[in-house]
Amino acid sequence: MIRRIRRLVRLVVPLPSDLRLAWSTIKGNKGGFGGSFVAIVAGSAVITACGVLLQSGLGNGVTAERYSAAAVVLGAQQSFWLDESSEVRYSERVTLPTGTVAAVAAVPGVRSAVGDVNVQLSLLAPDRDVVSGPQDFPVLGHGWSAAALAPFQVSKGRAPATPGEVVLDAELADRGDVALDATVQIVVGSIPASYRVVGLVTAPDELNRQSAVFFTDDQATRLSGRPDRVDAIGVLAAPGVTPAQLAESIKAAVPGVVVHVGAERGDVEFLDVGDARSLVVETAASFGGTMVLIVVFVVASTLALSVRQRRRELALMRAIGALPKQIHWMINAEMTLVSFTGALVGAIPGLLLAFTMRSVFVFAGAMPPDFQMQVGPLPILASLVLCMTSARLAGWLVARRVAKVSPVEALGDAAVEPKKLGWVRLTIGLLLIPLGLLLTLGNVASPGDSAADTAASAVLLFVVALGCLGPLLLYGALLLFGRFVNLPTKASGFLAHANARANWRRLSAATTPLAMGVTLAAVQVFGASTAIAGAQDQVEEGLRADHALTASSGAGISPEVVDAVRRVPGVAVVTPVARMQVLLTFPSEDSTATKVFAAQGVTPDRLSDTMDLAVIEGDITQLQGETVALSRVVAETVHAKVGRNIELHLGDGTTIKPRVVTIYENGLGFGDVTLPNDLVLAHTTARVDNAVLIRSADGTDQKALENALRGAVQPYPTVQVGDREAFLAAPGAGGGSDWVLNLLFQTVLLGYIAIAVVNTLVMATAARVREFAMLQLIGASRNQIRAMMNGEARIVVFAALLFGALATIPPLIGFSLGLTQSPRPSLSIMGVVAIVALTVAISWGAITMATRFALRHAAIDAIGGRE
Incomplete structure (x- = not known):
């Protein structure tokens, strides 16, 4: 033992x-x-x-800035928990009822509880330019009582006492060249108003992530648009009470709040x-x-x-x-x-x-x-x-x-070398190929976006199959195409073909990972190009507006602007568009699943004149109240039908069960979920639209209409008039940052695979010192050996591209079918050229370098050395 x-x-x-x-x-x-x-x-x-x-x-x-003096900061549950360890963050701020402030204030150990609201605003300098926060962070408005949570100290002037008075933090006033007692323009949403600056304040610590503007408490509540809600609650502790003790007391006494202490306070702020x-x-x-x-x-x-x-x-x-x-x-x-x-x-x-x-x-x-x-x-x-x-x-x-x-x-x-693959390896590889084909082309996966996701994920099955069957596939390719890749009429071609057939296991050690890299790169590049091309086609076909209103600095567009442009002569249809992310919960096998989708809020009146969603089923004019329209992809994913209700979580965490009134095709271009505009506005943080689409009446002079629209929005300094392209650039349009992050991760992944391939090729080639020496001793020249290795490099490149293409085609077809109902993926010429060029550069460069290394010694010296 x-x-x-x-x-x-x-x-x-x-x-x-x-x-x-x-x-x-x-x-x-x-x-x-x-x-x-x-x-x-x-x-x-x-x-x-x-x-x-x-x-x-x-x-x-x-580190908390405005809440630095608060022992405890309370917020609402900002995440939807998929399970005990996985969460999805809501896209809008989840708020608390104002009654919670009194309940917290009554907890023993609380000296005071202050409810805070955040009002997104734009401060205009005397030249009407927007004054931003430090490093382009936002400028936020608050009630004066929340100044105690930093605490802010009045350096000049006094606290605001009437609705027309404000207090600015001193650094913001310096950036905007605003003096005490000056009158400033503050834009909330799109609506400007004049305020008199009655005070300047400073915080104990510098404000690095925001600038602060303080109104009276009543004015801040009115501007927030939520008189019965607060964004957060800052709690000041009684003497002798530690933050940890206070947090435990509040947890026990006040349900429905999330308690934050220490560095976590910054998560609420x-x-x-x-x-x-x-x-x-x-x-x-x-x-x-x-x-x-x-x-x-x-x-x-x-x-x-x-x-x-x-x-x-x-x-x-x-x-x-x-x-x-x-x-x-x-x-x-x-x-x-x-x-x-x-x-x-x-x-x-x-x-x-x-x-x-x-x-x-x-x-x-x-x-x-x-x-x-x-x-x-x-x-x-x-x-x-x-x-x-x-x-x-x-x-x-x-x-x-x-x-x-x-x-x-x-x-x-x-x-x-052994001539047979292990039976376990062979069995796994052979089973993975039909399984991958079933998942990508056989409608085995769930419909909707699950079909596209499954097709994209099934590439891993083909990659593993390549890893298992790579040597056998290479041997078959040598039998079928070897003589065409390297002509046997030349000595170098004959040697390369014969050497490859005799040492196909060794050669497959480099070919297989290179083919895996080609497959992963092709699916990533052409999957993205297929999705982008599908979205562009849908937008080009469906966007019918002549003009679009957008807002500078992401301020948004208030409903008053929509009413103003509707009164402009020559305007036929006005469609406000608000955006958010929503969560859909739906039955999945024996439990439920929740997924995140991009949503837009529009008005249904003559919607097809500005935005054609390509309705498949239902009536888009019924999009009122608690109703919803879904793209075909989402409807198939969540198993939704027209006339039935679904469970949907809005951006601020509100759960509704709207009735499905329409199913449409153009979800890639305009968003997978479409809701009534007023419903979306009521549950966004700023309560503003992201853009406004305008369709002119027949026979209208477009230049004259554009000038009239500019005149109509002149009272709203942050609103801009643009063409159709301006709609695509509006905040919330497009795919966000996902493509950049996908590119990052795929670059790291493929970079590592490239290192592995080069490393393997160099190792396999450099170990052939004695073989090259023997060829030289029986009459081969160094140039003939280099030509032979060039022939082997051609085999590696050809096999890697062939196997990579075969493993790429089924996932791309399945991905395209799931997203666009077309079996033809979008292949970019530049993508094909880049993949081929990288494959050639990696394999040829590595083999050439290693061959030169292996031939550095004289043949008579190398033949007596070790492998």
Whole structure:
């Protein structure tokens, strides 16, 4: 028993003698272990970067500014929880009833409770330019009582006493060149009003993420449009009461509130921080999980290749008396040294990659620029454990075959490569192909967006199938097309074809991951182009307005502007458009599922004159009250029918069960959910439209109408008149930042695969020193050997593109069918050229470089060397 325990411990923790022997073998096989080291370094970098992002999302926060004096800050539940660990953030601020303020104030230990409202506004400078907050952060209005939560101190003047008076924070006044007792224009929504500045205030700490304007409490409540709601409640503690004690007391006494203390107070004050944390956690966990699987596969396959290249050496060790357990101990120690060193070295570029990914998040608008990264030891430890585990497993799997055979068989087996794939590997690969075809083309998946999602996800099945059947597919391709890729009439072509057929297992080690990379890149690039082309086609066909109103600085357009432009001569139809994100809950198998969809709010009156949704079923004119129109994709996803009710969560968390009145086709271009305009406005934070579409009457002079519209909106300084294209650029249009983040993650993924492919090609080619020397000694020139390797490079490129195309076509057809009902995906010429060019550059460059390295020594010296 004790002996077994010792053997187990030795397998987990190598002895110093094992490590010394491993170090000597590593020094003697620098080429093979160098490639393994590179794979581990790159894998460690990617895993570390994802870990840093995940840790930052879980633990990061932004220091409260206006709530810095509050011991506890209360907010509403800002997330819809899919399960105990997964949430979806509401797109609008969820508010609390005003009665909650009194209930909190009555809790023992509370000195005072202050309800706060946020009024989105624009401050106009004397030259009528909009004065923004610091670093273009917003300017928000509040009631004067909320000034105590910072606390703000009056540096000049006094507090506001009448509805026409305001107090500005001193830094905002400096940026706008506003003096005490000056009259300023403040625009709420689109409506400007004049206020007299009666005071300037300063906070104990600098306002870095906002500027503050204070009205009287009654005026702030009126401007918010919600007299019975507050955005948050700041609580000041009684003497001797700690924030933790106060938080527990409030939790027990006041249900329905979310209690925040410490750094979490900033999540209530700044919704974008909470949104960014949720997004970072979700994407880092999802992408990180995918990358862990790929990294483990690549590291294991690279290490397996390096050990296979030493099969002669291992067989000789068996022949001179080495025991199987000694082989295992040696390889175990080698893998430990290489993986441990590589994982630690990879942590440094991993930290740099994490900050680079953060910059892309900020560029895409998915993360505020002041979102701080948290760098700790946990991501590095996780990377270390994963890399070492995958390396040790790979070493054990490869050593197992050498160690279990007899010494005589080992020598004979080392001379040739195995000609058959394992039956388990072969079975898995053959089963995955029909399963992938069923998911993409056989209507097995749920309809709607699930069909498109399943088709896009099914590419992983084809990628795994490529990994399992890659050697066999390459051998078949050589039999069918080998003579056309390399003409046998030339010596180099004959040698390349013969060498590839004799060593197809070795060549497939490079072809297979390259084909996997081609598949993933093609599905990502052409899937995105298919979705974008489908949306553009729907917008071009469906957008029928002649003009569009938008707002500068994202201020939005108030309903009063819509009424004003309706009275302009020559205007036939006016359609206000408000946008938000909604959540749909629907039955799914034995439970329920919830998904997020883009929604718009419109008026149904002559809607098809400004926006043709391509109605399939129902009557769009019935879009009034608690009703909803759904795109075909969403209707199929949630199993909705015209006349039935669905469960829908609006942007501010309000749950309704509207009746479906219409199903339409053009959801990609205009939004998958269409609601009455007044319903959407009532549940957005700012209660304004994002854009207004205008259709002119027949025979109207467009230039004259445009001038008339400019005159009608002149009293509203933030409203702009534009053409149809202005509608597409309005806030909320398009796909947001998703495409930027997808591009980021796919770039990292494909970059790692490219490193793995280059690494494998270099390892496989550089190990052929003795083979090249033998060819030279029997008469081949260096140029002929280079030409032979160029022929092998052609085989790699041809096979990778062929297998990648075959694995890409079914998912793209299924994706296109799910989104547009057309089996023809949109293929961009630039995308095809880029994928082919990268494939050629990676394979040809790696093989050429490795061939030059392998030919650096004279043939007579190289023939006596080791593999």
